[in-house]
Amino acid sequence: MSFLNLQEISKSFGGFVAVDQFNLEVDKGEFVSLLGPSGCGKTTTLQMIAGFLDPSHGQIMVGGEDLTARPANQRNIGIVFQSYALFPHLTAAQNVAFGLEMRKATQGERQEKIDRALDLVHLSAFRDRYPKQLSGGQQQRVALARAIVIEPTILLLDEPMSNLDAKLREDMQLELRSIQEKLGITTILVTHDQNEAMALSDRIAVMNEGRIVQVGKPHEIYEDPANVFVSSFLGKNNLLAVEVEDISGSKASVRFNGQSLTVPCREGVTNKEAWLSIRPEKVQLTDKGSGLLEGQIKTRVFFGNHWLYQIETASGEFLVYSQNTAVPNTAPRDAVGLNWQADDARLLNMDAS
Ligand SMILES: Nc1ncnc2c1ncn2[C@@H]1O[C@H](COP(=O)(O)OP(=O)(O)OP(=O)(O)O)[C@@H](O)[C@H]1O
Numbered sequence: 135m136s137f138l139n140l141q142e143i144s145k146s147f148g149g150f151v152a153v154d155q156f157n158l159e160v161d162k163g164e165f166v167s168l169l170g171p172s173g174c175g176k177t178t179t180l181q182m183i184a185g186f187l188d189p190s191h192g193q194i195m196v197g198g199e200d201l202t203a204r205p206a207n208q209r210n211i212g213i214v215f216q217s218y219a220l221f222p223h224l225t226a227a228q229n230v231a232f233g234l235e236m237r238k239a240t241q242g243e244r245q246e247k248i249d250r251a252l253d254l255v256h257l258s259a260f261r262d263r264y265p266k267q268l269s270g271g272q273q274q275r276v277a278l279a280r281a282i283v284i285e286p287t288i289l290l291l292d293e294p295m296s297n298l299d300a301k302l303r304e305d306m307q308l309e310l311r312s313i314q315e316k317l318g319i320t321t322i323l324v325t326h327d328q329n330e331a332m333a334l335s336d337r338i339a340v341m342n343e344g345r346i347v348q349v350g351k352p353h354e355i356y357e358d359p360a361n362v363f364v365s366s367f368l369g370k371n372n373l374l375a376v377e378v379e380d381i382s383g384s385k386a387s388v389r390f391n392g393q394s395l396t397v398p399c400r401e402g403v404t405n406k407e408a409w410l411s412i413r414p415e416k417v418q419l420t421d422k423g424s425g426l427l428e429g430q431i432k433t434r435v436f437f438g439n440h441w442l443y444q445i446e447t448a449s450g451e452f453l454v455y456s457q458n459t460a461v462p463n464t465a466p467r468d469a470v471g472l473n474w475q476a477d478d479a480r481l482l483n484m485d486a487s
């Protein structure tokens with residue numbers, strides 16, 4: 135049985151449904167991200183787990199116990215908010231200690247726990263500094279230490295890294311994952327950053343408009359998105375309008391540009407017109423006249439490890455990522471062919487369902 139079980143939880147504010155029949159089972163020690171656009175209900179869901187908001191419907195079970203009606207301070211849940219919310223007049227160590235003040239612990243026990251938490255986030259040498267004397271990344275680690283010092287059964291993180299610059303964010307992500315694994319703590323991370331969710335999570339729950347759209351391992355969701363919302367939210371995506379000729383099981387025969395192709399297809403595609411979704415890194419540039427599609431290079435941008443091409447085709451603009459293995463012999467305005475493996479494409483409904 136799962137450790138954390140959110141059963142049909144909903145939250146309405148007046149007539150507005152912010153979270154709608156949300157179901158999620160999380161195993162002990164698992165790292166799950168809630169990923170979705172701004173306003174889709176991520177923070178609201180997290181606050182219901184934390185006990186700061188009461189669900190309008192549904193149940194929150196942890197370790198087989200119903201926590202739905204239990205006050206926040208009796209749930210033993212660690213939380214890190216987007217704004218670090220450190221007390222400016224307290225040192226790093228005092229901020230961490232604050233989590234323990236409310237709990238019954240002797241002075242010695244308390245000191246030991248604070249030392250351990252600060253050590254875990256590599257801040258032992260900074261224990262006596264005030265927040266304003268710490269960098270953004272260090273403040274964020276104090277907030278993390280304060281959340282884990284209580285040895286919580288669940289760690290909730292609400293966009294904890296959104297204030298950090300790109301390099302620091304990447305370092306923190308690796309550090310967070312290593313601390314989480316070391317402690318084996320069940321963790322829910324809220325983010326609207328798809329790369330962060332993919333890099334950190336055992337599983338991702340993709341949300342839209344208060345509902346879960348798809349739950350799965352990062353790779354599964356990326357390669358097999360349930361619909362066009364998920365495929366476009368997780369990474370870049372080329373969408374080619376095709377005519378569906380025939381569907382048989384998980385394969386479909388589709389027609390575009392005067393040719394037929396047999397491609398993987400999800401259940402639920404029923405219309406005559408559908409999208410063929412192809413990731414930019416799955417497309418190869420070939421000589422003019424030899425592609426599944428033909429186009430002209432509009433722009434070419436260097437990203438260090440890959441080149442990004444924007445290509446104009448009769449079926450709309452295509453994005454192509456080419457690994458930087460050699461200086462390319464293509465230039466803007468060149469006519470090129472676009473090819474991909476049929477199995478790398480996915481057939482999806484045109485509407486997001
Ligand atoms: N107290 C409230 N009263 C009324 N509406 C609210 C309240 N709290 C949240 N909402 C609404 O519920 C929806 C979900 O809000 P929520 O904060 O959960 O979004 P989110 O997914 O965390 O977004 P973001 O990525 O911008 O933080 C939003 O439309 C928001 O305006």
Ligand SMILES: [Mg+2]
Pocket residue numbers: 176177178
């Ligand atoms: Mg939020």
